[in-house]
Amino acid sequence: MKVEVLFSEACNLYGDLFNMNYLAASVPEAEFIYTGFNDVPAFAGEKVDFIYLGPMTERDQETVISRLKPYRERIIELIEQDVVFLCTGNAFEVFGSYIETDEKRRIDCLGIYEGYAVRRLMNRHNSLFLGTFKDAGQNSREIIGFKSQFTHTYTDNRKGYVFAKTRGYGINPDSEFEGIRMHNFFGTYLIGPILIMNPYFAKYLLSLAGVAEPKLAFEKEAFEAYEVRQKEFHDPKRSFDQ
Amino acid sequence: MKKCKFFVAFLMGKLSLVAIKILSRFVKKEGTTLPGNIVLKICPEFLKYIGKPSRMIAVTGTNGKTTTNNMIADVLSMNGYKVLSNRAGGNIAAGIATCLLRGVDLLNRSRYDVAALEIDERSSKRIYPYVQPDFIVCSNLSRDSCKRNAHPQYIFDFIDQNLPDRSVLILNADDLISSRLKKENARVYYAIDRQESDKTEPFNIINDVRICPNCQEKLVFDYVRYNHIGHAHCPNCGLESPKPDFHVTSIDETAKQITVSEKGEMQTYPLVFDSIFNIYNEISAITALRSFGLGHKQIADALKKVSVVGSRFSQDEVKGIRIISTMTKGWIAPSCSVAFDFVANFPGEKEIVVMIEDTDDNIQSSENLCYIYDTDFEFLNKPDIRHITVCGIRAKDYLLRMLLAGIPREKISCVREIPEIAGTLTVEKGVDFHIIYDLHQMEAFHQIRNLVIEKIKQEG
Numbered sequence: 001m002k003v004e005v006l007f008s009e010a011c012n013l014y015g016d017l018f019n020m021n022y023l024a025a026s027v028p029e030a031e032f033i034y035t036g037f038n039d040v041p042a043f044a045g046e047k048v049d050f051i052y053l054g055p056m057t058e059r060d061q062e063t064v065i066s067r068l069k070p071y072r073e074r075i076i077e078l079i080e081q082d083v084v085f086l087c088t089g090n091a092f093e094v095f096g097s098y099i100e101t102d103e104k105r106r107i108d109c110l111g112i113y114e115g116y117a118v119r120r121l122m123n124r125h126n127s128l129f130l131g132t133f134k135d136a137g138q139n140s141r142e143i144i145g146f147k148s149q150f151t152h153t154y155t156d157n158r159k160g161y162v163f164a165k166t167r168g169y170g171i172n173p174d175s176e177f178e179g180i181r182m183h184n185f186f187g188t189y190l191i192g193p194i195l196i197m198n199p200y201f202a203k204y205l206l207s208l209a210g211v212a213e214p215k216l217a218f219e220k221e222a223f224e225a226y227e228v229r230q231k232e233f234h235d236p237k238r239s240f241d242q
Numbered sequence: 243m244k245k246c247k248f249f250v251a252f253l254m255g256k257l258s259l260v261a262i263k264i265l266s267r268f269v270k271k272e273g274t275t276l277p278g279n280i281v282l283k284i285c286p287e288f289l290k291y292i293g294k295p296s297r298m299i300a301v302t303g304t305n306g307k308t309t310t311n312n313m314i315a316d317v318l319s320m321n322g323y324k325v326l327s328n329r330a331g332g333n334i335a336a337g338i339a340t341c342l343l344r345g346v347d348l349l350n351r352s353r354y355d356v357a358a359l360e361i362d363e364r365s366s367k368r369i370y371p372y373v374q375p376d377f378i379v380c381s382n383l384s385r386d387s388c389k390r391n392a393h394p395q396y397i398f399d400f401i402d403q404n405l406p407d408r409s410v411l412i413l414n415a416d417d418l419i420s421s422r423l424k425k426e427n428a429r430v431y432y433a434i435d436r437q438e439s440d441k442t443e444p445f446n447i448i449n450d451v452r453i454c455p456n457c458q459e460k461l462v463f464d465y466v467r468y469n470h471i472g473h474a475h476c477p478n479c480g481l482e483s484p485k486p487d488f489h490v491t492s493i494d495e496t497a498k499q500i501t502v503s504e505k506g507e508m509q510t511y512p513l514v515f516d517s518i519f520n521i522y523n524e525i526s527a528i529t530a531l532r533s534f535g536l537g538h539k540q541i542a543d544a545l546k547k548v549s550v551v552g553s554r555f556s557q558d559e560v561k562g563i564r565i566i567s568t569m570t571k572g573w574i575a576p577s578c579s580v581a582f583d584f585v586a587n588f589p590g591e592k593e594i595v596v597m598i599e600d601t602d603d604n605i606q607s608s609e610n611l612c613y614i615y616d617t618d619f620e621f622l623n624k625p626d627i628r629h630i631t632v633c634g635i636r637a638k639d640y641l642l643r644m645l646l647a648g649i650p651r652e653k654i655s656c657v658r659e660i661p662e663i664a665g666t667l668t669v670e671k672g673v674d675f676h677i678i679y680d681l682h683q684m685e686a687f688h689q690i691r692n693l694v695i696e697k698i699k700q701e702g
Contacts, residue, residue, distance in 0.1 A: 009452040009460065014388050015575075015615025018447075018646070025646060037458040057395040063458065121396070126389040128608055146610040148388045191388075192612030196642065218645045225638035232608045239607045242389060 001030040001209050003050040004042045007064060008034050014148065016054040016088050019195040023050075025217035027206065037067055043078060044071050049209040051078070055089025055191055058101075058119065058150070065094050065109055072110050079112070084209045085185040088194060090151055092180055092187025093117040099151070113180055115155025125149050126242040129190055130233040131163035131178055136207045141200040142166070144226070144233050145190035153189075155180070162188045167233065168240045184208050199223050244287060251285035252292070252350065255343045277343055278336030288339055289372035293346040295326055298357040298373070299530055300409075302401060303381030303420060304394070305577075306523040307333065307360045310381060313514070313527040313548060315358035320544035321536060326354035333360040335368040342373075363397045364390070366404040374406035379530050381523065383419040384469055385448055387573050388612055394419050394450050412530045414522065415486040416471050418451040418461075432529040433473075433486035434521060437493070440465035440472065448575055448616050456481050467518060468583075469576055488529040490521060502528060509538045512545045517554070519580065555584070560695050561702035564674040567691060572598040572680035575616035581678050582621040591626050591673045595663055595690055596640065597633045598680045604635040611639050619647035628673060631655045631666040633690070660689045667694065669701040 005020050024032055033042045042048055056064060068075065075095075079085065093099055096115045099107040102122070129145045143163050152172035161171070162179030170177045171189065179188035186205070188194070195202035199222040206214035216222055232238055258277040281288045301311040308329070315327040328341035338359060345354050361369055363383075380401065383394045391397050398419055405411070405424045413421045415431035444452070444466050451470040454461055459478035466472035475482035491508065492501045498513045500521065514524050524545070531541050558565040566588060570581035578598060585594060603609040622630060622644065630653060632640040641656040655666035667675070675694050679687040 013393050014612040015447075016612075018615035021646065036460065037453060057393050059395060124389065124392065126610070128610075146612060148392070148610065148612075150392070192610070193615045196615070196646070197639075218642055221638065221642045221645060225642050228635075228638050229608060232604075242603075242607055242610065 001027055001050060001206075001211055002033065002042075002046075002048045003030055003052065003209075004033045004035055004048045006035050006041065006051065006053045007037055007056070007060075007067070008054070009036055010060045011054040011056040011064065011091060013055040013057070014089060014191040015193055016191060018193055019054075019086075019088070020052055022193070022196045022202070022217060023206070026202070026214065027211055037063060041068075041071060043083075044074055047081075048083065050084045050086070050205070053085075053087045053091040053094075055091055058090075058121075061090065061094055061099065062107060064091075065107070068094065068110055072112065075110070076112060079183050079185045082184045082208070084205055085187075086205060087185075087187040089189060089191040090117070090149060092189075093151060093153060095180070095185075095187060096153065096155070113155065113160075113182060115153050115157070115180065117151040117153045119151045121150050123150070125152070125169070127168050128233065128238075128240040128242065129163070129168035129178060130166045130240075131168070132166060133163050133201065133204070135200060135204040141204070142230055143190075143198050143201055144229050145188075145194055145197065146192050147189050148191055149189055153180070157181075162186050196222065197226060197229065199226055244285070245291070247285040248288060248291040251281040251288050252343075254284060255281040255288075255339075256348070259344060274331040275334070275336040275340050278332070278339035278341075281339050281343060282336055287372065289335065289342070289369060291350075292339065292342045293350040293352045294342060294373065295345065295352045295354040295357045297355065297534070298359065298375040299377045299379070299534060300359045300361045300373075300375040301379045301381065301526075301530075302361045302363050302366070303379070304363070304384045304386050304397070306381040306519065306526070309515075309520060310379060310523045310527050310530075311358055311360040313523065313545075314379075314530055316548050317527065317531055317536070317541055317544040318356055318358065318534075320547060321540050324353070324355045326352070326357045328359055333362040334365040338365075338369055338373060363401055366401050370404045370406050375409050377412055377530050377533055378405065378409045379412040379526050380414070380420045380423055381526055382414050382417045382471065384576050385450065385574070385616065389610065398423065410533060412526060412533060413484075414471075414526065415484040415489075416467065416473060416522075418455070418470060418474055418483055421484050422455070430488070430529055430533050431484045431486040432488040432525045433483075434467075434490040434518065434525065435492075436465045436473070437467070437518070440467050442466065444470070446576075446579055446618055448579070454479060454481055468580065488525060488532065490525050493521060500524070504532065504538075509542070511542045514545055514548055517584075554581075558691075558695070560698040562671065563669065563698050563702055565677065565691065565694055565698075566674055567677045567679065567687065569679060569681050570598060572600055572682065573613055575613040578613070579618040579621065582618055585676045585678060586621040586624050586627065588674070588676065591628055592676050593628055593667060593673055594622070594630045594676045594678065595633065595667075595694065596630060596678045597660075597683065597686055597690060598678060599634040599636045599640075599683075600680065601634065601683055601686065609636060611636060614640065614643045619643050619649070623648045627653070629653055629655070629666070629668065631657060631663050633657050633660060633663055660686060660693065663690060664693050664697055667697050669698050671702075
């Protein structure tokens with residue numbers, strides 16, 4: 001498995017980059033390529049199996065858009081070839097139509113999916129999320145996670161979402177569905193150690209990236225921690241707004 | 243009309259201060275920001291009209307605000323100034339309003355010569371349009387709670403967009419984030435020269451200035467102290483850390499003094515604090531006070547008398563075995579990394595108990611643990627750390643994090659309840675106990691400390 005981590009020098013907020021350390025520990029034979037802002041992405045000239053982009057500052061979103069714009073067609077091609085993309089936090093917004101700022105300025109994005117994000121810097125949204133997804137065997141699995149963001153995305157994602165909401169918020173406060181899914185492109189507002197906290201989801205993504213019967217690092221401990229948290233997230237007394 | 247509102251607010255605020263003074267005889271807790279909340283509710287522009295001392299110094303930044311502001315206030319007081327300070331109150335707009343309200347007479351005339359104000363970074367927008375300090379110290383900007391402060395760039399913009407034009411900025415040249423605040427303002431830089439323990443490659447998980455802010459080229463660190471604090475330059479466009487006007491050239495821990503170069507001239511000051519973080523606080527206070535106009539001797543003499551309040555670690559000894567307690571701020575990755583680094587580098591064999599989770603959050607909701615993957619648990623992977631007990635509702639999350647840091651499974655015990663810790667500890671002569679705890683969980687800390695003491699008494 002070849003993994004390309006995009007712009008990790010900037011897109012590394014909220015501990016998200018450790019998801020890649022977890023993949024590296026789980027698949028020791030995997031090759032990791034860390035592509036910087038001033039590098040040509042590896043995916044431009046070769047096939048990679050897994051592309052990761054983590055959360056970033058609002059200013060860095062504009063830099064990321066400018067760096068990825070020349071490769072827009074190639075990204076579409078890779079998505080259509082079922083390459084796995086994982087974009088966490090505000091990272092997936094750069095693949096949408098535009099981002100509307102507080103001053104109503106429109107930041108044009110890559111336009112790979114139809115949908116726009118509305119940013120309100122004085123209104124940080126913090127919440128928990130509990131939802132479901134279907135794994136490779138079509139089993140329904142639960143996902144648990146955190147959100148901490150200035151933006152919400154507006155689009156009809158009913159036919160292409162990452163998680164169906166059980167508790168918390170979808171891609172915007174009125175949505176029942178979280179994230180954007182196109183083929184194996186997964187864009188989600190969940191932040192932090194999403195793969196470490198969700199062993200079923202980590203195994204699912206690895207299987208999509210071509211790892212046969214994936215086994216996670218410290219899998220037993222990961223499932224134990226997941227089960228403790230999962231139980232809490234089902235407790236109706238726990239607040240999901242933070 | 244606005245003036246009218248102000249006078250109503252002023253009257254109500256003064257009455258609330260009297261009421262609080264009377265109530266405080268019966269109730270221990272003072273409602274320190276209540277008057278401020280009242281006056282701002284009645285008159286949102288209260289801070290504009292309230293009387294202020296003729297001279298003001300403010301301190302902002304992620305870490306070290308309280309220590310630095312208290313030091314500035316103490317040194318000024320010892321030099322005969324009548325100092326108004328919010329040390330006992332809040333640092334948001336309501337806290338500043340309460341403080342200034344306390345400082346004026348019934349004719350709205352300030353009764354003080356100078357104000358030393360600690361100001362919350364996120365409150366910049368509500369405070370600086372009306373309160374325009376002569377000097378503003380910004381200690382540093384680094385990652386804080388992601389739920390409140392998002393990331394350092396966000397806080398930078400908050401401060402940068404609201405700093406008054408007239409304020410002279412006192413900035414940390416070793417911090418490539420805060421040193422770039424409001425470039426058009428007059429500024430004085432301070433720093434600490436390269437130390438033996440400094441490295442040349444960033445070694446923390448968090449480094450928020452990996453690339454040049456101008457051209458995105460990877461920065462070269464001439465030395466790095468922790469996170470992004472150090473001296474860096476860009477090999478592409480030439481950007482580099484600013485040259486300091488005041489810099490600590492040497493730290494003499496034996497003589498308990500620091501030498502400061504002030505525009506080429508060397509002066510010595512007492513070493514008030516033990517750690518590099520607090521030496522930054524001291525040099526920032528010295529720089530602010532010299533810029534304010536105090537002489538070197540006035541500052542040095544006063545610093546000799548400044549009392550160190552609230553050290554980050556304490557030490558007990560039971561039957562010849564040391565118990566070293568290190569406080570950190572849970573939620574804040576750099577703070578936890580500093581605590582882990584401190585404990586890991588403490589000389590000698592050690593057994594560690596870690597409880598840094600937010601118990602309240604875990605009862606009402608479920609704690610967001612993103613920060614533990616920004617925290618350097620890797621520091622705890624050392625041969626002289628014999629055993630680690632991790633405790634709390636989130637213990638299994640911490641266990642997983644420690645395993646991913648390379649700490650062998652057999653070295654870690656994972657318990658949910660504090661009393662269970664006793665069964666995991668081994669008392670042995672020559673092995674210290676270390677407790678790493680969150681500053682908001684004092685009750686849990688005391689329980690753990692007492693439990694360790696009892697264990698040593700029984701088995702030591």
